[in-house]
Every structure is written in structure tokens, then in C-alpha cells.
Amino acid sequence: MARDSELVAVFIDADNTLWDTDAVFAGAQRALLRAVESRVGILTPQADRLLFVRAIDQALAERHHAGLRYPPRLLVRATELALRGVQANDAARAVWNGGKDYLLSDGDLAAIEERFFGDLAKPPRIRQGVTEGLSQLKDSGCLLLIVTEGAKAKVERNADVLELTRFFDRIIEGRKTPDLYRRMLSLTGAPARAFMIGDQLDRDIAPAKAVGLETIYFPGGFRPRWAPDEASVRPDHLISSFDQVPGIVFDAVAGTAGAQVRHI
Known part of the structure; x- marks a missing residue:
């Protein structure tokens, strides 16, 4: 697929990013x-x-x-x-x-x-600013995909319960490695700007940075003792509420003609 100079793709982790699994x-x-x-x-x-x-x-x-x-x-x-x-x-x-x-x-x-x-199996609570942030991203024409290592069926169920399904073009389940993110970029048509948002520095942020995605770290309530620290991974952005994401994305793509949604 040809590279789309206007397409903006935002990949988003599910557990402890969209909702509080912890x-x-x-x-x-x-x-x-x-x-x-x-x-x-x-x-x-x-x-x-x-x-x-x-x-x-x-x-x-x-x-x-x-x-x-x-x-x-x-x-x-x-x-x-x-x-x-x-x-x-x-x-x-x-x-x-x-x-x-x-x-x-x-x-x-x-x-x-x-x-x-x-x-x-109890439903989680949505994290701060998620609905507001997703609404702004979707309204702007961004392509939104969930990228998860969790069971796709459970992620779909939580998204439905929390009324988030309407925001997403697709849910991708897979082990988060640089190769997965490369496949994601290929699947979405190699967008000119792509972002990854997640709560795990080693699973969400580091492999996404390795293939050139702009990364947004949204810390959750639990960090395993074997997880790396921020200084070693160096995410591009650190947020405390999901509704800070649109400002980061819009600032990064400022000056472009606009964004297009591509359904895949």
C-alpha cells in the first residue's frame, strides 16, 4: 500500500491504559x-x-x-x-x-x-479522560486501533461494557514486539504519523520506539519489579490523564492538510 501523507494512526493498549485492570x-x-x-x-x-x-x-x-x-x-x-x-x-x-x-x-x-x-471477570472502570480523549481523536479523523496481549474476546467485552467500541477501527491481539508494530504499520498503510499509547514501558513503549512510533506513556497503578524505568526507555511523552493525548497528537501533526480515517 502506498504511504498516506495525511493518515494519522493511534495504537492504544487496552488493560491499564483504557481501563483499570489492576x-x-x-x-x-x-x-x-x-x-x-x-x-x-x-x-x-x-x-x-x-x-x-x-x-x-x-x-x-x-x-x-x-x-x-x-x-x-x-x-x-x-x-x-x-x-x-x-x-x-x-x-x-x-x-x-x-x-x-x-x-x-x-x-x-x-x-x-x-x-x-x-x-x-468483573468489569473494570474506565481510566481518567479516556472517553473525552478518544472522542477528540475520532472526531479529528484519526485511525484508532487497540493493540493488546490480552484475550481479544475479553478486550471486546470490556470495550462494549464501557461503551468504547464505537471509537475503534480494529482490535489486534499479539505479542508486542517490534515485528508486531511493523506489521501494524503495514496493515494501516504505513501512515506518515503513528503513535503508541500504553502503560508498560517494556511491552508498549520500548518496542514501539524501536520502529519509529511516537510513544505516549500513561502509567498505571502497578509496575512489576522487573520492569525497566523511564530513564532507560525514554518515552516521548508522559501523561497523567488520557485526555492529554489529543493535544500531543494534534501538535505533532500541525501543518498537515488533515487526517483521514481508513477502515481496515
């Missing part, structure tokens, strides 16, 4: 901790209950090939061990290796895991 996970993790505490009869001594369970969560994610998408039953088992005095890293290692005796029965384990999945 708050949903936080609620589910707190509920899981309460359930394990109740069944084993031990309360965490740590004042910050979310910090307690997230230390275990990240220790598991660092050891599992699926990262943060590891099976939740591992978190249930490791949380029990942590409540019994095992350090988070050691608890994660123990459940990964197996062979430990647990107080929780298999039935309790299955029930807590099922409740956890149910809590994760």
Missing part, C-alpha cells in the same frame, strides 16, 4: 488472601495486605514460563506457605517444585481458584 486484580488478590487466611486460620502479619500477596505473585511470575498468566492455584498454595512463615521467593519455589504438605484441601483449593476467576 484494580480488578487487586480486588481478586485481596479476596484470595482472605479466603486462604480463613481456611488455614492464620492472618498475615503484614499491614499492607496487597503488598503481601503481590510479593508472592511476582515471585511466581518470575519463575513461570507464562509470566503473570501462571495458574492461580499456584498463588493459592504459595499464599498458604507464606502465611505459615515461608518467605515469598521460597514459597514460590516450593510450589513450583512440588512435594509440600498443605493445610488446604484440594476442594478448598479448587473453590478459591474458581472464586478468583470469577473476581477477575
Whole structure:
């Protein structure tokens, strides 16, 4: 496809960028901790209950090939061990290796895991300024696409619930690498100006910068301890509300004849 000098494409992450997935996970993790505490009869001594369970969560994610998408039953088992005095890293290692005796029965384990999945299915809240920002971008003629590593069906469901579907030309699911962003640029006709907005410096920002996209970092409520810092990735823009995006985009394309929407 020929390069379109007027087309402006804006690629946008979904989870923790358009909506607050982290708050949903936080609620589910707190509920899981309460359930394990109740069944084993031990309360965490740590004042910050979310910090307690997230230390275990990240220790598991660092050891599992699926990262943060590891099976939740591992978190249930490791949380029990942590409540019994095992350090988070050691608890994660123990459940990964197996062979430990647990107080929780298999039935309790299955029930807590099922409740956890149910809590994760709750709809998230839209992030600040998202509807306003998307409206301005769409009205200006920008091509808007969601780029996500999450399940496309779940992203579609959340977008519908939050009444955001009308803004987007397409939802793309895939592992965020420079090659994916190159394919995105090809798919949209190699626009003269393309932007990427996201909350993850290593997944959204760094690979997009590597192929020349202008990047907009919208920090979320949770940053894994293995994530890089801003100084090392150097996003082009940092925002605190999504409605700051149109000003950045419009300033960047100032002087052009206008933008065109291309449906793909």
C-alpha cells in the first residue's frame, strides 16, 4: 500500500491504559488472601495486605514460563506457605517444585481458584479522560486501533461494557514486539504519523520506539519489579490523564492538510 501523507494512526493498549485492570486484580488478590487466611486460620502479619500477596505473585511470575498468566492455584498454595512463615521467593519455589504438605484441601483449593476467576471477570472502570480523549481523536479523523496481549474476546467485552467500541477501527491481539508494530504499520498503510499509547514501558513503549512510533506513556497503578524505568526507555511523552493525548497528537501533526480515517 502506498504511504498516506495525511493518515494519522493511534495504537492504544487496552488493560491499564483504557481501563483499570489492576484494580480488578487487586480486588481478586485481596479476596484470595482472605479466603486462604480463613481456611488455614492464620492472618498475615503484614499491614499492607496487597503488598503481601503481590510479593508472592511476582515471585511466581518470575519463575513461570507464562509470566503473570501462571495458574492461580499456584498463588493459592504459595499464599498458604507464606502465611505459615515461608518467605515469598521460597514459597514460590516450593510450589513450583512440588512435594509440600498443605493445610488446604484440594476442594478448598479448587473453590478459591474458581472464586478468583470469577473476581477477575468483573468489569473494570474506565481510566481518567479516556472517553473525552478518544472522542477528540475520532472526531479529528484519526485511525484508532487497540493493540493488546490480552484475550481479544475479553478486550471486546470490556470495550462494549464501557461503551468504547464505537471509537475503534480494529482490535489486534499479539505479542508486542517490534515485528508486531511493523506489521501494524503495514496493515494501516504505513501512515506518515503513528503513535503508541500504553502503560508498560517494556511491552508498549520500548518496542514501539524501536520502529519509529511516537510513544505516549500513561502509567498505571502497578509496575512489576522487573520492569525497566523511564530513564532507560525514554518515552516521548508522559501523561497523567488520557485526555492529554489529543493535544500531543494534534501538535505533532500541525501543518498537515488533515487526517483521514481508513477502515481496515
